[in-house]
Amino acid sequence: MSVFLGKPEHAAALKAAGVNTYMGAEHDGSSVSTMTGQGISVLAQRDEWTRSEVGDDPGVVGWLVSDECDMGLGGCQGDEQAWLAQQRAWSEELRSRKDGRFLQANFGNGVLGTWWSPATMDDHVALLDVTSVDKYAYTSPHVQGLLATNPAWPIGKSPASSSAYGWLQDRMETFANPKDLTPNWVFVETAMPYLTDNDATTITGEQIEGAVWNAIINGASGIAYFQHNNNGECGNYSILECGADRKAKITAVNAQVRSLAPVLNTPTYTWRFGTGLDTSLKAAGGDAYVFAMTDGGTGSRTFVLPPELASAASVVVVGEGRTIKVSNGTFSDSFAAEHTHHIYRIALAD
Incomplete structure (x- = not known):
C-alpha cells in the first residue's frame, strides 16, 4: 500500500x-x-x-x-x-x-x-x-x-x-x-x-x-x-x-x-461463481476465500460454489459479523452500491 x-x-x-x-x-x-x-x-x-x-x-x-x-x-x-x-x-x-x-x-x-x-x-x-x-x-x-x-x-x-x-x-x-x-x-x-x-x-x-x-x-x-x-x-x-x-x-x-495479506498473496483459482459478479477465489489456513463485487450493478447476486466447496453449510462474511446459509451449493447476498465488496470465508472439507 x-x-x-x-x-x-x-x-x-x-x-x-x-x-x-x-x-x-x-x-x-x-x-x-x-x-x-x-x-x-x-x-x-x-x-x-x-x-x-x-x-x-x-x-x-x-x-x-x-x-x-x-x-x-x-x-x-x-x-x-x-x-x-x-x-x-x-x-x-x-x-x-x-x-x-x-x-x-x-x-x-x-x-x-x-x-x-x-x-x-x-x-x-x-x-x-x-x-x-x-x-x-x-x-x-x-x-x-x-x-x-x-x-x-x-x-x-x-x-x-x-x-x-x-x-x-x-x-x-x-x-x-x-x-x-x-x-x-x-x-x-x-x-x-x-x-x-x-x-x-x-x-x-x-x-x-x-x-x-x-x-x-x-x-x-x-x-x-x-x-x-x-x-x-x-x-x-x-x-x-x-x-x-x-x-x-x-x-x-x-x-x-x-x-488478509497472507490470503491475498496465495495463488488465485479459476472459477465462475455466476453472472453479474467480479470475484477472486483463494485458499489459506484451511479455508477458502471469495473476494466479491458486482460487475458494476447493484442488488442481489447468487453464488454457485465449486464442487470442492458445495457441501458447506454456510459462509462467513468477513468483517461484517454475519453468516449466510448455503443451499444446494449456492448462496445469495446483496450489494448496495457498485462499489460494495464482500469477502466470504468457507471452511474446506477435511
Whole structure:
C-alpha cells in the first residue's frame, strides 16, 4: 500500500494510516532514513535521488525509473520508439549498478492500447520488475471519455466506477509475458488528483474502498495512492489533510488489506461463481476465500460454489459479523452500491 511522491516528514503519520511504501519521495533535503527509519520502504526516483544519497540503506528497495514515459512525459522525448529507447537506457544503467534493487515505472495512456505507445507497451513492461498504472476514472470526465470509447471497454458499463480500476489491471496484464506476469500496482486517487477538467470531482471514501478492492480482485499486486489534491476544499496531501473521516476510511481499508495479506498473496483459482459478479477465489489456513463485487450493478447476486466447496453449510462474511446459509451449493447476498465488496470465508472439507 503505497503513496506516490510521499513527503518525508509525513512518514510516521502515513505509516500509522497503513501505508508501507513511498513510490517516489519528495527530494526536499531530507535523508532517506527520515522515511526508512519509520518502516517505510522507498522507491527512489532515478532522476532525483543520487546513489550516494541512497547509499546502502536496505529500506530503499527499488528505483522509480520513469513516470508516464509511454506518453512522452517524465523526460521521454521524440516518438514512440524514442520513448522506448530512453526507458531501455535508463533501465540498463540502473541494472548495471547491481545493487539488488528492483525497477519500477508508472504508465498512463499507454494502457489504452490506442494512440499512445500502441506497439511498444509490452517492450516497456519487459524492461521492469514492477509496473503501475494511473487513470483516474472516478474523478476525471476526460478519463471517463477515454475509457468509454476504448475498444476494449465493456459496452454499456459506466467508466465512473470501481470496475474501471480492475479493468486497468486486466489491461496491464495484456502487455506482460503470460508465463511470468509482471506485478502491477493500480493507482487510486484519494481526493481530486490535480485535475483541470470541467466538472472534475472529488472521490468519496466508499469509492476509494471499492476501487482498491476491485483492483485487488482483478490481480493487482499493490495499490498506489495519488494523494495530491487541488479541489480547493482541503490540503494538498489529502490522506492527512482532507478530514478525519477520509483518513479513517483509508486507514480502515489498508488495515483490512493488510490483515488478509497472507490470503491475498496465495495463488488465485479459476472459477465462475455466476453472472453479474467480479470475484477472486483463494485458499489459506484451511479455508477458502471469495473476494466479491458486482460487475458494476447493484442488488442481489447468487453464488454457485465449486464442487470442492458445495457441501458447506454456510459462509462467513468477513468483517461484517454475519453468516449466510448455503443451499444446494449456492448462496445469495446483496450489494448496495457498485462499489460494495464482500469477502466470504468457507471452511474446506477435511
